[in-house]
Amino acid sequence: MNFEGKVVLVTGSGRGIGAAIARAFAAEGASVAINYLKNSEAADEVVTACCTEVGDALAFKADVTVGEAVDDLVSNVLENFGKIDVLVNNAFKPYTFDQENRKMFWELDWSDYQAQIDGALMSAHGVCKAVLPGMRRRSNGAIINVATDLVARPSIPYHEYTTAKSALIGFSRNLAVELGPLGIRVNCVAPGLVYPTEGTVNTKEMIKDTISMQTPLGRIARPEDVAGPVLFLASSWSEFMTGQTLYVDGGLVMN
Amino acid sequence: MIERGGYLPGLSVDEVEWQALYFDGVGSKFEIQVPLLSEDQVRTLTTSVRNAARTKLKAMPVAQIIEIIDCAINRLLDRNDPYRKKCEEILPLVTGYDAEMIRLGLTGYLKTFRKPELQKFLVEDFANPTILDDFQPVPKGGYARAYGPDLLTHIWSGNVPGLPIWSMISGLLVKAGNIGKVPSAEPLFAGWFAEAIAAVAPEISDCFAVVWWKGGNTRLESILLEGSEAVLAYGGNDALKSMRDRTPITTRFLAYGHKVGFGMISKDALDIQKGKLNAHKAAYDVMRYDQHGCYSPHVFFVERGGKVSPREFAEYLAHELDVFESKYPRRSLSDGDLNNIAAWRNEEEIKSFDDPAGGLIGSAGKSWSVAFVDHTERLSPSSLNRTIKVVAVDALAEVVPLIAPYKTTLQTVGISASPDQLFNLSNSLALSGVTRVSALGCMTKPEAGWHHDGRFNLLDLVTLTEIEQSAIDGADTLATFVD
Numbered sequence: 179m180n181f182e183g184k185v186v187l188v189t190g191s192g193r194g195i196g197a198a199i200a201r202a203f204a205a206e207g208a209s210v211a212i213n214y215l216k217n218s219e220a221a222d223e224v225v226t227a228c229c230t231e232v233g234d235a236l237a238f239k240a241d242v243t244v245g246e247a248v249d250d251l252v253s254n255v256l257e258n259f260g261k262i263d264v265l266v267n268n269a270f271k272p273y274t275f276d277q278e279n280r281k282m283f284w285e286l287d288w289s290d291y292q293a294q295i296d297g298a299l300m301s302a303h304g305v306c307k308a309v310l311p312g313m314r315r316r317s318n319g320a321i322i323n324v325a326t327d328l329v330a331r332p333s334i335p336y337h338e339y340t341t342a343k344s345a346l347i348g349f350s351r352n353l354a355v356e357l358g359p360l361g362i363r364v365n366c367v368a369p370g371l372v373y374p375t376e377g378t379v380n381t382k383e384m385i386k387d388t389i390s391m392q393t394p395l396g397r398i399a400r401p402e403d404v405a406g407p408v409l410f411l412a413s414s415w416s417e418f419m420t421g422q423t424l425y426v427d428g429g430l431v432m433n
Numbered sequence: 434m435i436e437r438g439g440y441l442p443g444l445s446v447d448e449v450e451w452q453a454l455y456f457d458g459v460g461s462k463f464e465i466q467v468p469l470l471s472e473d474q475v476r477t478l479t480t481s482v483r484n485a486a487r488t489k490l491k492a493m494p495v496a497q498i499i500e501i502i503d504c505a506i507n508r509l510l511d512r513n514d515p516y517r518k519k520c521e522e523i524l525p526l527v528t529g530y531d532a533e534m535i536r537l538g539l540t541g542y543l544k545t546f547r548k549p550e551l552q553k554f555l556v557e558d559f560a561n562p563t564i565l566d567d568f569q570p571v572p573k574g575g576y577a578r579a580y581g582p583d584l585l586t587h588i589w590s591g592n593v594p595g596l597p598i599w600s601m602i603s604g605l606l607v608k609a610g611n612i613g614k615v616p617s618a619e620p621l622f623a624g625w626f627a628e629a630i631a632a633v634a635p636e637i638s639d640c641f642a643v644v645w646w647k648g649g650n651t652r653l654e655s656i657l658l659e660g661s662e663a664v665l666a667y668g669g670n671d672a673l674k675s676m677r678d679r680t681p682i683t684t685r686f687l688a689y690g691h692k693v694g695f696g697m698i699s700k701d702a703l704d705i706q707k708g709k710l711n712a713h714k715a716a717y718d719v720m721r722y723d724q725h726g727c728y729s730p731h732v733f734f735v736e737r738g739g740k741v742s743p744r745e746f747a748e749y750l751a752h753e754l755d756v757f758e759s760k761y762p763r764r765s766l767s768d769g770d771l772n773n774i775a776a777w778r779n780e781e782e783i784k785s786f787d788d789p790a791g792g793l794i795g796s797a798g799k800s801w802s803v804a805f806v807d808h809t810e811r812l813s814p815s816s817l818n819r820t821i822k823v824v825a826v827d828a829l830a831e832v833v834p835l836i837a838p839y840k841t842t843l844q845t846v847g848i849s850a851s852p853d854q855l856f857n858l859s860n861s862l863a864l865s866g867v868t869r870v871s872a873l874g875c876m877t878k879p880e881a882g883w884h885h886d887g888r889f890n891l892l893d894l895v896t897l898t899e900i901e902q903s904a905i906d907g908a909d910t911l912a913t914f915v916d
Contacts, residue, residue, distance in 0.1 A: 317751040317795040317803075359709050361752040361795075
């Protein structure tokens with residue numbers, strides 16, 4: 179996979195899975211736009227790491243749940259890199275995966291759901307719309323939305339998080355149908371539990387062990403594990419795939 | 434493998450000098466031997482073909498000629514037939530067109546020359562086709578019979594494989610002796626068709642010939658032109674003029690020059706479903722023979738106000754062309770062709786600086802180019818090889834003045850519009866020089882019996898000999914039964 183000459187925007191790539199995805203694209207020669215919300219230091223580290231690879235990178239601060247900020251983000255990326263070939267919607271509202279202290283359904287308000295829906299779906303909707311004119315002009319583009327394997331197997335009912343990610347998959351499938359005739363592909367990657375990330379840094383060993391034992395490949399995912407399928411879906415290796423969801427969880431979910 | 438072009442009745446292989454033409458085959462150069470005829474050999478052929486046609490073809494009922502052509506066409510449609518196999522194997526190597534495009538294109542084309550279609554062909558031009566066989570009563574009184582020329586010369590061009598047989602079949606139907614000159618770009622198919630006819634009907638195997646010489650050999654060409662009663666010539670205007678100037682004034686010269694086609698899509702045809710479907714059909718017309726047909730589109734005029742905007746139509750069209758590239762790849766292009774496309778793209782890009790909504794769609798590395806123009810712009814020829822422009826208009830009626838400068842070179846328009854609009858537009862288009870209106874997706878597939886460039890395929894070739902009523906009345910006075 180060679181992404182030389184390609185420009186990739188990864189939302190929420192200042193750390194965690196997003197950062198791993200950004201670095202993997204840079205390693206294959208891409209110019210990567212690192213979008214982050216607050217932690218500029220972490221984002222700069224990702225930029226530095228990317229620039230030691232074949233490709234290059236710049237950091238762009240923006241809250242992707244705010245319409246104007248999204249438009250500014252995309253115009254800044256276009257100003258710096260000239261185009262966006264690949265969009266990875268990875269950002270989501272911060273969420274702590276804490277099996278022991280999660281909120282039960284009757285403890286959740288609609289606002290909890292709304293926050294996750296805004297974080298996962300509204301942000302993806304906004305960024306997709308903003309990058310679309312350029313992709314349509316080139317009759318080419320790949321959008322990859324990061325979901326979760328909990329959609330297929332909610333072993334732990336993180337209601338608001340998983341519901342929002344389920345909506346993201348439905349959103350992606352519809353978008354795939356709409357954009358296919360314009361040469362643009364839309365797919366999802368659905369990781370299992372990924373460690374370490376900010377959301378899982380406090381996940382108990384016992385839970386990680388339990389999941390590992392149920393996983394055919396015998397461990398939980400690392401951030402780098404998610405990058406491979408994302409790159410695949412962004413590359414011409416998958417040029418005849420759209421509307422799909424690739425599960426990256428060592429075989430825990432088989433669809 | 435060496436293939437020989439041409440069909441030379443009465444001349445053995447050893448009597449003829451041969452020249453090799455090379456084509457880029459798969460993995461190696463592909464060689465075709467073409468005949469280098471002497472002036473005497475061309476003269477001999479013109480005499481022998483003319484005499485054979487006079488004695489054999491002219492005595493044959495047209496229904497029998499149709500049977501013979503039908504038989505030969507059915508051989509070429511049969512995928513197990515050796516001639517058909519040669520077409521499928523060799524024509525892609527020679528022309529560079531995708532093998533599947535040629536296979537499907539040949540079938541679609543050849544099937545329009547089977548017996549029922551040939552009968553249509555005849556009645557398009559002759560209310561009573563037996564007028565080619567015998568004197569027939571005519572409405573004004575008296576009798577008439579149609580005679581084809583003793584020798585009809587064809588000067589073919591090489592843009593679309595198989596095209597020569599259109600005029601050769603026309604010549605056979607009017608019982609003309611036929612000599613066709615094939616172009617260097619595709620010197621085989623006409624000869625194979627001639628061989629297939631000869632195999633089906635050996636008795637008329639010397640009534641036609643297929644020759645070759647290098648383009649611009651006016652010496653040999655003139656011998657042929659001077660020996661013919663009618664000439665059908667295809668090519669650019671300069672070449673046609675040169676030929677016409679060397680054709681005797683008493684010889685009928687029928688010229689088919691380069692043509693420009695375009696498409697029109699009404700807002701009624703631009704809801705979400707029909708818009709995409711029409712983009713698919715439009716892309717199909719662009720893809721077929723990489724726009725080298727006289728009927729190929731160069732611009733699509735798209736009406737504003739539909740659910741799918743002209744810009745969106747252009748984007749759908751671009752993707753459809755991208756998809757067609759996987760199914761029917763564009764032929765490999767010469768550096769000259771590639772430079773022309775680059776220049777065309779460059780020009781469109783520069784023009785788009787003043788047209789923010791317009792510009793090129795897709796990147797330069799693709800096998801197709803789509804330019805979108807968001808303001809009124811006149812028709813202009815594309816750079817061929819899947820380069821196409823989409824021009825937005827407020828109303829399709831606006832297109833009429835935009836095509837006016839091309840009146841003498843217009844031919845086919847592919848239209849998707851309501852019945853009222855279709856007929857109203859067709860009248861304005863006809864007055865502007867358009868001679869054929871088809872559906873989108875059918876631009877490159879004319880109906881059987883199509884009047885090429887608005888002319889009569891068969892009627893233009895014949896002369897009528899009339900027996901006037903006075904002669905019949907006079908004869909009656911001399912009849913043996915006169916009381």
